[in-house]
Amino acid sequence: MNQEDVDKEVGMLLEEMARLGTKGEDGKLRCKFGALIKDDKCSNIFEAIVGTLRAAKKQKKITFEGQMLLSPTHDDVDIIEL
Numbered sequence: 663m664n665q666e667d668v669d670k671e672v673g674m675l676l677e678e679m680a681r682l683g684t685k686g687e688d689g690k691l692r693c694k695f696g697a698l699i700k701d702d703k704c705s706n707i708f709e710a711i712v713g714t715l716r717a718a719k720k721q722k723k724i725t726f727e728g729q730m731l732l733s734p735t736h737d738d739v740d741i742i743e744l
Contacts, residue, residue, distance in 0.1 A: 671708065672718045678704050679724075679743060690744070695726070696737025715741065 663671075675698075682701060683693030698704050698711060708714055715731060718724045726741045 668714075668717050671714045672721060672723055674707055675711075675714050675718055676723065676743060678707065679741065683741075683743075686742070690742050692740045692742050694737065695731045695739045695741055696733065698741070699733045699737065 678698065678701070679691055679693040682697045682704075683691050686692045695715075704711060712730060712732070715724070715726070716729075719726065722744055724741050724743055726739055728736070728739075731739055731741075
C-alpha cells in the first residue's frame, strides 16, 4: 500500500471515529476500539483496521494506550484524535 492509500484510509478512520465517538471533557474526539471493530460499516471499509490504527498513530493523528489493539481484550480502550 502506498502512502497516498494509507493517508486516505487514515482520513476515513477519522471520519468513522467522528461518527461513532464523542467529544471528551478536553474537547478531543474519543472512540472506543470495540465500537470501531464491531461496527458493520467499519468492517466493510477497513480490511485491516489494526494496521490503519497503527499508521494513524505513527502519523500522530490519534493516540491510544499500547502499541497494538486486539479485540476483545482492548474493546474498552479509548482512541483519541490529536
